Amino acid sequence: MQTELSKKLGVEHAIFGFTPFPAVAAAISRAGGFGVLGAVRYTAPDDLKRDLDWVEAHVDGKPYGLDVVMPAKKVEGVTEADVEAMIPEQHRKFVTETLAKYGVPELAEGEASGWRITGWMEQVARTQLDVAFDYPIRLLANALGSPPADVVARAHERNVLVAALAGSARHALKHREAGIDIVVAQGYEAGGHTGEIASMVLTPEVVDAVDPLPVLAAGGIGSGQQVAAALALGAQGVWLGSLWLTCTEAELTSSAVTRKLLAAGSGDTVRSRALTGKPARQLRTEWTDAWDDPNGPGTLPMPLQGLLVAEALTRIQKYEVEPLLGTPVGQIVGRMTSERSVQAVFDDLTRGFERAVDRMIRIAGRSGK
């Protein structure tokens, strides 16, 4: 499965895998794809350094990349405390009451909330980059808008390609103007932050808009047929995130979240602002229902919502409070029905792709094999 982009990056298959877990990222690259480690959870540079060391030691010399979350809009001199102060009392009360209603235990004294707003701040992302540029990463992706010009320049000096996610052709064009090398077209069905245009429509629209820049299709891809469909739409590769969450290498194995993911159907996700303040697809839970309820206080804008719910989410996750427990994931969750190794998932994708090509050749009446 070779496109211009996969050749440029020296990977066997044009399958890019985004994951927060180093073991998954390394396994994707070893399997012949391109593993991309999500950096957002590394608020301490040393933690990121430790995990990049691990990836470097387990990737068998294969290429890999890093994904950061740099907000498109730069906010100068605003601290976490400033943002905290902007949160209305009514919303804090709603969090407290909802947690109490479900009997969610408190964190132990001094125990930190794992997921902090700081990971979304440019300053923290820059610290992550300072660490990452010491490693031979081949790709830097940004999940929120184009990275700042100096970051793009710094990446290009190091021969690192820069990718950015886009939910519309307009966003994609902004990325091209910002000197981005690869656009990830993130369809409505994708997990995490996503727009309203479905992959079937979005992918070719973005391909046409930014031509000749390469486009990766994201959203709704979890089988070789879907890989084939994305490539038929003009993408130079696919960008998969959800599918790896239930891999045995993921740090979620045997957790309550994994059980919920394995049980969920394609209709069990919701595009909600409950997580960050911007629409993000995730498992639908009683927590997202509470935030999306027109009789509730509603969500706050980014970054307030993320800060508001950070500790609550840590508690829900730590104590595995099932009715409230969720995770960002796409509609492809319906295909995630068993825990498998990254290699097994990868083999399934590449074999399914070959079968889909066989079928296309038959339908088109081509003789070739």
Add this chain to the structure above:
Amino acid sequence: MQTELSKKLGVEHAIFGFTPFPAVAAAISRAGGFGVLGAVRYTAPDDLKRDLDWVEAHVDGKPYGLDVVMPAKKVEGVTEADVEAMIPEQHRKFVTETLAKYGVPELAEGEASGWRITGWMEQVARTQLDVAFDYPIRLLANALGSPPADVVARAHERNVLVAALAGSARHALKHREAGIDIVVAQGYEAGGHTGEIASMVLTPEVVDAVDPLPVLAAGGIGSGQQVAAALALGAQGVWLGSLWLTCTEAELTSSAVTRKLLAAGSGDTVRSRALTGKPARQLRTEWTDAWDDPNGPGTLPMPLQGLLVAEALTRIQKYEVEPLLGTPVGQIVGRMTSERSVQAVFDDLTRGFERAVDRMIRIAGRSGK
């Protein structure tokens, strides 16, 4: 572009075109596809007879079909007057006020509203079938659930295949149980009544669920690349509706609706209950905004909403009141940028499909041509 289903129906290409316009339906079949005439607007049997005569005379002996709207739930002995009586005064007032706000003129005395709820009633659909079964139709499609058992049996006696639209694997399984021959998997991005699962995820899910029944992919398809993608997902053909609206053979040519369709981007549609009471994708207008406004009265359930707005929509369409003027259409509207003949659109689809297959063969490293 040959699949088992296209061979069974004797068409050159596995492209099914749904349209309310006889000239478009006939042109699709003549071009080598399968034209399906929408019957919902024919409340008088003689009108349907006249138009089926026309299709029969212009289809050059090629196969074609009919699409009816038979509600899944049978409501016995309920008249239009009964339904009228269930509409709250507050909602009638909202319609009157909204029309007044935009200065929408009244219809002339005795002038009938063109679009009536009656077209959605089983009794009317049965009258349409009585007419249609006198013609050599090869396919009967139903847009709302499975048709009643006696209708399926009647179709099968006449060697007519029965198709039904589904927005989820669960709906598709119900169709299979009802003896349906073909499932149309209608993705989130499609025009008209549609669910929340995008085509990229829905198509293979429905294919797997109803195997070995053939599945047509609907939603987001307007180019040969998208046809190829849908077939890669396991569909035995594609079902296109939106794309024909801006064809020169359509009865909308040069109208204000056509101008709006040509100008609209993929982000200019909305999935709203404003039209019928069930979520249907359509152009976003100040009319849909008014109904979707949380400060408004909100929409009524089907069939009340359709009856409530029928006259208003006729007035808006007749007088081409631009800010309120809409039509059901999918996200593919962004690709509809010029008025072209059905044949030109068809050639574009088939050539684009061949190019997409060429590209797939290259990416897969196959030698064949």
